[in-house]
Amino acid sequence: MSPPRVRVLYGSETGNAEGVAHDLAAAVQGRGIEASVTMLDDAALDELPGSGWVLVVTATTGDGDMPYNADRFWRALSEDTAPRLDGLVFSVLGLGDSGYFQFCQAAQDLDTRFEELGALRLRPLRKCDFEYQAEVDQWTIEILDALAGPAQPTERAEPSAEAPGRHHPHEVTVLRARRLSGTGSLKEVRHVELSLAGSGMAYQAGDSIGILPSNDPVLVEHLLAHLGASGHEDAHGRSLREVLTTAYEISRPSRELVEEIGRRAEDGDLVTLLAGSDRRALHEFLWARDVLDLLPLATRPPLMSGELLGLLRPLAHRSYSIASSPLVSPGQVDLTVATLRYRAQGRDRGGVCSTHLADRITEGDTATVVLEPNERITEGDTATVVLEPNEMFRCPTDDGAAMIMVGPGTGVAPFRAFLHERRVRGARGANWMFFGGRHRRCDFLYGDELTAMQRDGHLDRLDLAFSRDQPEKIYVQNRMREQGKRLYEWLTDGAHFYVCGDAEEMAGDVDVALHEIVAEHGDMSPDEAADFLAGLKRDKRYVRDVGTHGPPHEGDRADHQYGRQNR
Numbered sequence: 001m002s003p004p005r006v007r008v009l010y011g012s013e014t015g016n017a018e019g020v021a022h023d024l025a026a027a028v029q030g031r032g033i034e035a036s037v038t039m040l041d042d043a044a045l046d047e048l049p050g051s052g053w054v055l056v057v058t059a060t061t062g063d064g065d066m067p068y069n070a071d072r073f074w075r076a077l078s079e080d081t082a083p084r085l086d087g088l089v090f091s092v093l094g095l096g097d098s099g100y101f102q103f104c105q106a107a108q109d110l111d112t113r114f115e116e117l118g119a120l121r122l123r124p125l126r127k128c129d130f131e132y133q134a135e136v137d138q139w140t141i142e143i144l145d146a147l148a149g150p151a152q153p154t155e156r157a158e159p160s161a162e163a164p165g166r167h168h169p170h171e172v173t174v175l176r177a178r179r180l181s182g183t184g185s186l187k188e189v190r191h192v193e194l195s196l197a198g199s200g201m202a203y204q205a206g207d208s209i210g211i212l213p214s215n216d217p218v219l220v221e222h223l224l225a226h227l228g229a230s231g232h233e234d235a236h237g238r239s240l241r242e243v244l245t246t247a248y249e250i251s252r253p254s255r256e257l258v259e260e261i262g263r264r265a266e267d268g269d270l271v272t273l274l275a276g277s278d279r280r281a282l283h284e285f286l287w288a289r290d291v292l293d294l295l296p297l298a299t300r301p302p303l304m305s306g307e308l309l310g311l312l313r314p315l316a317h318r319s320y321s322i323a324s325s326p327l328v329s330p331g332q333v334d335l336t337v338a339t340l341r342y343r344a345q346g347r348d349r350g351g352v353c354s355t356h357l358a359d360r361i362t363e364g365d366t367a368t369v370v371l372e373p374n375e376r377i378t379e380g381d382t383a384t385v386v387l388e389p390n391e392m393f394r395c396p397t398d399d400g401a402a403m404i405m406v407g408p409g410t411g412v413a414p415f416r417a418f419l420h421e422r423r424v425r426g427a428r429g430a431n432w433m434f435f436g437g438r439h440r441r442c443d444f445l446y447g448d449e450l451t452a453m454q455r456d457g458h459l460d461r462l463d464l465a466f467s468r469d470q471p472e473k474i475y476v477q478n479r480m481r482e483q484g485k486r487l488y489e490w491l492t493d494g495a496h497f498y499v500c501g502d503a504e505e506m507a508g509d510v511d512v513a514l515h516e517i518v519a520e521h522g523d524m525s526p527d528e529a530a531d532f533l534a535g536l537k538r539d540k541r542y543v544r545d546v547g548t549h550g551p552p553h554e555g556d557r558a559d560h561q562y563g564r565q566n567r
Helices: 016-029 071-078 104-117 133-149 215-228 240-246 255-262 266-276 277-285 293-297 304-308 351-359 409-423 447-455 474-480 486-494 508-521 526-538
Strands: 006-011 035-039 052-058 089-095 126-128 171-181 190-197 208-212 318-321 332-339 341-344 346-350 382-388 405-406 431-437 461-466 496-502 542-547
Touching: 006 016, 016 035, 016 052, 016 089, 016 133, 035 474, 052 104, 052 486, 071 104, 089 104, 089 133, 126 133, 126 341, 190 474, 208 351, 215 240, 215 293, 255 293, 255 318, 266 277, 318 332, 318 409, 332 409, 346 351, 405 409, 409 431, 409 447, 409 496, 431 447, 431 474, 447 461, 461 474, 474 486, 474 508, 486 508, 496 508, 508 526, 508 542, 526 542
Parallel strands: 006 035, 006 052, 052 089, 089 126, 405 431, 405 496, 431 461, 496 542
Antiparallel strands: 171 190, 171 382, 190 332, 208 318, 208 382, 341 346
16 A cells, blocks of 8 residues: 655744744655645645645744734634545644743644544644754654654754754843934833854844843842742752742743642632633733732642742743844844833833843843843843744845835834845845834834935835824824835735734734735735735745734733744
């Protein structure tokens, strides 16, 4: 009996899931079995029944949502009219971050729906956390075993101790930091320059950098006081104060902590809420609440410090899009960081990493240690970083291709890098930027640079949307609609379309506007417009660098600090 044909389908925002899908297909082909790789939105649902085996690899984005290149497939699969999948053999692997309550939700939804439609599950759903490679390798071996007998484990090359990347953070020097936002702005946005000298790191325009922060010392002291601890207690060979400052998430409660608080709470309604059956209600309740807010709710019995540490997540890095090009600034990365500060439940709070950069890095620091608050970042400081390549978010390789960029607020960061890079490369392709903020006088980030580029012709078009400078609110999607005819013409002439910013509102609104523009000016039906844009996604001419900011404790909304879910 001949081996089945294997189709590997993927949904990915920044390339992680796509890379896993291609590696999986290569492993299958290495067994002499036919395998293909397809973006989920390019998979024809009516061709799946009887098509052999389907292996799905997907990330999760937003509030448990599908990646942007899998959403159309999911909507069709969810319809009552979706075809039966009887006889189809499938398995799903999800990439995510278990710090989120909707951990690998997109993968979970696909796995459940395939079974509902009659498909036969080959292997149970595999949910992979942020450090996913070992789990992926094991799942791949299990799939190969099922396909063609026991696999011989392949040797994986161990990374060099000097090799930078996800598993090898480096300390880098802060060269400069200055405020970008002006007087009167509701946001404190800073431009930060980091030296990569001696780190061995090499990046490309479009990549992100992950900063490893420390927690707010004020919050740590409040937490110690609640626990009745001095902070000197031993915790895994370090002081309790030190590990609460540098090792654990205390601004974002873990799922395990929330569930344990629910088991120890006395109020019946609270117990029901924390059980999480009503996901939206739980989401609203946890908005802006940190670990210190939840601990008083556990009274039967109270949580002690030793128990608490076992329920906390490791302190994770926060990701920022790089705002520079290595062709212009070799050995240096620039970041655009909005410092999040707010007040909730009677306490002042802030974004973990943005306030770390703004307040808790001082001159002369040489490592990530317990730092004093209310200091400013200065030359000579260091930060611990990890490089996050994003192969799906790159300048056009064709220097003659046009580029349309939509990046309000700190979403402008990677497009500053793109524009600098294209100037050095001498790219002839036209450049069009949509930028937005609240007020031009104080929120026009890199305004001098962008207007200078417009004057000298490097930036062919600059459309601005300052929402509070007139009675009616105007956003980037409004400007897109105003220029709809020309925008559609650019797309049909081969332009690449980029979006960077908040996935929860802006990116969705931009996508809706783009569908409407293509339908109207291309004289297409909604389905035809969706097909047109699916083609752009397939050709990597419609790409996004977006993430969920959620409530402040789920990703620091104003930090341009993206929730991962392994995009």
